[in-house]
Amino acid sequence: MIATGIPKLDDYLHGGVPIGETLVYYAHPGVEGAVFGMQSLFHALSTGISGVYVASSTEPRRIREQLGEFGWDVDAYGDRFAIIDAFSGLIGADSHERYVVADPGDVRSLTQCIHNAMEDLREPGVLVFESLSTIMDLCGESETLDAIEEWNQYAMLYDHVMIYNFTAWPYSDDTLLSIKENICDSTVSVGGIVGDVIFGQYFGVLKANWTDVVRKYILFKVLKPGGVRAYIPKILVTGPFDAGKSTFVHALSTRAVSVDRFGTTIALDHGHVDHKGFAADIFGTPGQERFDPIIKLLSGEAMGVFLVLDSTRSEDFARGKQMLEITRSFGLPVVIVANKQDCDGALTPENIRDKLDMPENILIMPAVATTGEGVFEAFETLIDMVTGV
Amino acid sequence: MTYKLGISRLDELIGDIKSGTNIMMIGPPISRKDDITNIIAHQGLLDANAVVIVSTREPGNNVLEWFERYDSDVPVDRIGIVDCVTRTLGFGASDTDNIKMASSPVDLTGIGVKISQFLEHFWMEMQLRETRLCINSLSTILMYSNLQTVFRFLHVFTGRMKAANALGIYVIEEGMHDEKTIVTLKQLFDGMIEIRGSEEGYQIRAVGFTPKPTPWFDYEVDGTNIVLRG
Numbered sequence: 180m181i182a183t184g185i186p187k188l189d190d191y192l193h194g195g196v197p198i199g200e201t202l203v204y205y206a207h208p209g210v211e212g213a214v215f216g217m218q219s220l221f222h223a224l225s226t227g228i229s230g231v232y233v234a235s236s237t238e239p240r241r242i243r244e245q246l247g248e249f250g251w252d253v254d255a256y257g258d259r260f261a262i263i264d265a266f267s268g269l270i271g272a273d274s275h276e277r278y279v280v281a282d283p284g285d286v287r288s289l290t291q292c293i294h295n296a297m298e299d300l301r302e303p304g305v306l307v308f309e310s311l312s313t314i315m316d317l318c319g320e321s322e323t324l325d326a327i328e329e330w331n332q333y334a335m336l337y338d339h340v341m342i343y344n345f346t347a348w349p350y351s352d353d354t355l356l357s358i359k360e361n362i363c364d365s366t367v368s369v370g371g372i373v374g375d376v377i378f379g380q381y382f383g384v385l386k387a388n389w390t391d392v393v394r395k396y397i398l399f400k401v402l403k404p405g406g407v408r409a410y411i412p413k414i415l416v417t418g419p420f421d422a423g424k425s426t427f428v429h430a431l432s433t434r435a436v437s438v439d440r441f442g443t444t445i446a447l448d449h450g451h452v453d454h455k456g457f458a459a460d461i462f463g464t465p466g467q468e469r470f471d472p473i474i475k476l477l478s479g480e481a482m483g484v485f486l487v488l489d490s491t492r493s494e495d496f497a498r499g500k501q502m503l504e505i506t507r508s509f510g511l512p513v514v515i516v517a518n519k520q521d522c523d524g525a526l527t528p529e530n531i532r533d534k535l536d537m538p539e540n541i542l543i544m545p546a547v548a549t550t551g552e553g554v555f556e557a558f559e560t561l562i563d564m565v566t567g568v
Numbered sequence: 569m570t571y572k573l574g575i576s577r578l579d580e581l582i583g584d585i586k587s588g589t590n591i592m593m594i595g596p597p598i599s600r601k602d603d604i605t606n607i608i609a610h611q612g613l614l615d616a617n618a619v620v621i622v623s624t625r626e627p628g629n630n631v632l633e634w635f636e637r638y639d640s641d642v643p644v645d646r647i648g649i650v651d652c653v654t655r656t657l658g659f660g661a662s663d664t665d666n667i668k669m670a671s672s673p674v675d676l677t678g679i680g681v682k683i684s685q686f687l688e689h690f691w692m693e694m695q696l697r698e699t700r701l702c703i704n705s706l707s708t709i710l711m712y713s714n715l716q717t718v719f720r721f722l723h724v725f726t727g728r729m730k731a732a733n734a735l736g737i738y739v740i741e742e743g744m745h746d747e748k749t750i751v752t753l754k755q756l757f758d759g760m761i762e763i764r765g766s767e768e769g770y771q772i773r774a775v776g777f778t779p780k781p782t783p784w785f786d787y788e789v790d791g792t793n794i795v796l797r798g
Contacts, residue, residue: 206677208724209684213677236678237671241655245671248662269674269712270656310677316717346677348720375697375732376687 181305181340184222185215186409186456187397187566188367188382193390196365198303200389201331201341203311205359206369208346210380211401213309214249215369216344218406220307221251223340229259229304231296234266235283235313239276242309250404259301263292265314286318286326293330297337304339306330311345311358320354327362364388370396379412397566400458411459411482411565416448417474417502418487419495420466423518424448426548427487428463431558437463447477454555457562461485464506468498471505478506483565485557487516487548490525493534500535512564514557515543521550569698571735573761574611575604575772577785577796582777587698587733590726590756594740595763599770601739602626603789604761605704606634608737610792612700613643617735618690620683620701622650624708627657628667638791646696648686650679652708674712676721683725687732701729705739706753715749719756726756737761772796 182195183202189195196202206212220230230253234242239262246253253260265283267274278292293306300306308314315323327343334341345358359366365387371377383396400410418424425448429435432450448463462481464474484506488499503513515537517528526534528543537543542560546553570584585591595601602625609619613635623631628651635642644666652670654661663669668682683701690696703709710718722738729736738757740750742764754760759776764784771784772794785796 208677208721209680209728211681213681236675238655241671244660266672266674270672310675312677313674316713346680348676348717349723350720371684373731376691376728377684378688378692 181223181228181303182226183215183219183342184225185218185382185407188384191384191393191395192365192387196340196342197389198338198340199335200364201334201343201362202365202367203343203345203358203363204367204369205385206344206346207371208348209377210369210371212346212369213344214401214406215367215382216307216309216342217246217249217251219342220305221246221249221253221406223305224253224256224260229301230256231261231263231278231300231304231306233263233289233293233306233308235308235317236266236310238266238272239264239274248403249406251406261296261299263289263296265289265292269317284317286314286322289314289318290326290329294333297333297339300337300339302338304337306334306339306341308341308343311343312348315350315354320350324354324357324362331363360386379410382407395566402453402458405453408453408456408458409562409566411457411562413481414459414461414483414485414561414565415478415481415506416461416463416485416487417478417506418466418485418516419489419492419498419502422466422487422489422492422495422499423548424463424466424487427485427516427518427546427554428461430548430551430554431461447473452558454558459558459562464502466502474502474505481506481511483512483514483561485514485516485561487518488531490517490519490531490545491522493526493531496531496535512561513541514561514564515541516546516548516553516557517543518546518548520545520553521547569733571617571698571700572611572615573608573774574614575607575794575796578761578772578774578782581782582774585735585759585777587735588730589758590729590736590738591759591761592738592740592754592757593761593763594742594750595770595772596742596765599763599765600789601763602704603634604763604772604794605702605737605739606631607789607792607794609647609700609702610635610639610642612698612735613639613646615698616646616696617698617700618646618648618686618694618696620648620650620686620690620699622652622679622683622701622703624652624673624703624705627651627654628669629654632666646690646694648690650682650686652679672712673709676709676713676717680721680725684728687728687734691732697733699732699734700737701725701734702737703739705741707739707741707744710745710749715752719752722753722756
């Protein structure tokens with residue numbers, strides 16, 4: 180298996196792409212698809228696997244810069260990394276790459292380079308195509324489809340993994356169907372939520388010959404540096420007054436802001452989390468009853484909820500349960516954070532479950548928000564629940 | 569929701585342009601199509617529109633400077649430029665708030681992503697509901713990619729302009745392409761701004777907005793104004 184390095188995708192693919200098999204990132208126009216192939220390439224390099232990038236619409240120097248913008252220094256991997264330059268010939272520029280396609284408009288010329296690179300690669304290796312659609316535009320649809328079958332056979336023969344970035348411009352239906360369903364062992368759709376504009380981006384596995392497909396779509400954002408991050412647009416943090424919600428939000432967040440007065444939240448806390456391939460925006464509610472109308476406003480469209488409780492104040496637990504009702508969060512993934520576990524008299528999560536009369540399937544996790552202890556464990560648990568793994 | 573070109577006589581004759589309209593501007597070299605494109609974009613800024621310009625002929629900074637030179641109060645936060653030139657000249661410029669760098673005019677996928685990012689930014693973060701997209705020029709893109717490829721790209725983005733109730737302006741150099749190319753591309757557009765040479769200089773007219781084309785007008789470009797005569 181060669182992992183893709185895309186958060187959650189490797190879980191859905193049961194570890195990644197098996198040696199000798201192929202994957203296509205099938206991206207809709209206008210969506211950031213190319214970064215998926217780049218991230219998979221860099222992840223392979225960083226785990227000791229050789230990688231080749233087939234550049235068809237960008238100068239090799241610029242590709243190195245683009246990778247650098249994501250924080251991926253591919254040159255550090257020496258001769259384990261190479262570029263097949265199928266671009267410079269197109270604009271009549273010189274190339275100093277190891278593999279140069281003399282005539283990018285001739286698919287046989289490209290095939291020869293790919294064959295040479297596969298022979299030279301240390302096994303196993305990964306070949307990532309910057310843009311299959313550009314090759315198709317230059318070389319023709321049927322010619323490229325025939326060539327892909329040949330390249331995929333080479334991959335099987337030489338124990339490499341092929342990864343293609345493909346932008347689904349309005350080609351013929353046969354071509355699109357072939358790319359989407361037939362020509363590769365697996366297909367990952369990279370799409371956009373299209374309204375008047377593209378509001379958000381998602382990916383999901385459409386097909387994987389080696390495993391059952393998990394029909395789940397993950398929203399994502401692209402960060403520089405960082406690359407693809409699974410994105411949870413809204414996680415709610417609620418709980419009674421003085422339970423430590425703001426401290427919890429700040430402990431989790433790479434950046435956060437609180438609207439408070441004399442240390443008490445009167446409007447909201449907002450934080451952005453960037454942790455282990457996941458990005459999320461978290462919104463903390465005030466705890467006092469007079470702010471309940473604000474809580475209702477804040478809680479719309481949340482994808483998961485933290486209920487933060489002060490483990491030493493069992494008299495506030497009923498209020499906590501009431502706040503879950505106010506946020507209309509029943510049915511959403513919920514993690515109860517048993518905060519202030521370092522304080523005298525703190526109840527254990529199991530004691531709290533008894534007092535709250537919560538069923539076993541609601542997770543209650545211990546935490547000390549002031550030190551950060553347990554906060555990321557709670558975050559990872561909620562993310563797993565939201566993403567369904 | 570309607571748009572005006574910012575070319576007074578033509579605007580009077582064709583009336584308001586309905587949202588979702590895509591317009592081809594075609595004319596000979598050195599007829600100041602760059603300026604006319606920018607003037608149409610500038611009218612958008614005056615009308616509180618967002619403006620996205622795909623520049624394949626001039627570095628993004630030059631395009632931005634045009635607006636700053638002629639309008640000291642220009643709202644730059646409503647301008648987005650997809651620069652397809654700077655990196656092909658070998659400069660390693662980074663994206664800014666106003667200028668996003670595409671790898672090259674070949675990289676239609678990348679250009680499409682940058683356009684979408686600006687549209688999302690203006691729609692979602694700035695709550696702007698009227699947008700103008702100006703691609704200057706399709707001719708450069710056609711130098712690197714074949715007609716079918718460019719047609720596919722435009723098919724997607726003219727559709728997006730309709731969906732977003734935007735106004736699209738697409739510039740083509742007359743004389744650089746065969747008749748088949750022009751006829752093929754025309755299918756995607758709702759109207760045309762035509763420019764031709766004359767004894768006096770150049771003339772302009774609008775086609776497809778009214779039952780008959782407007783008359784030809786001699787014109788002069790003066791900063792953000794275009795003065796029509798005749």
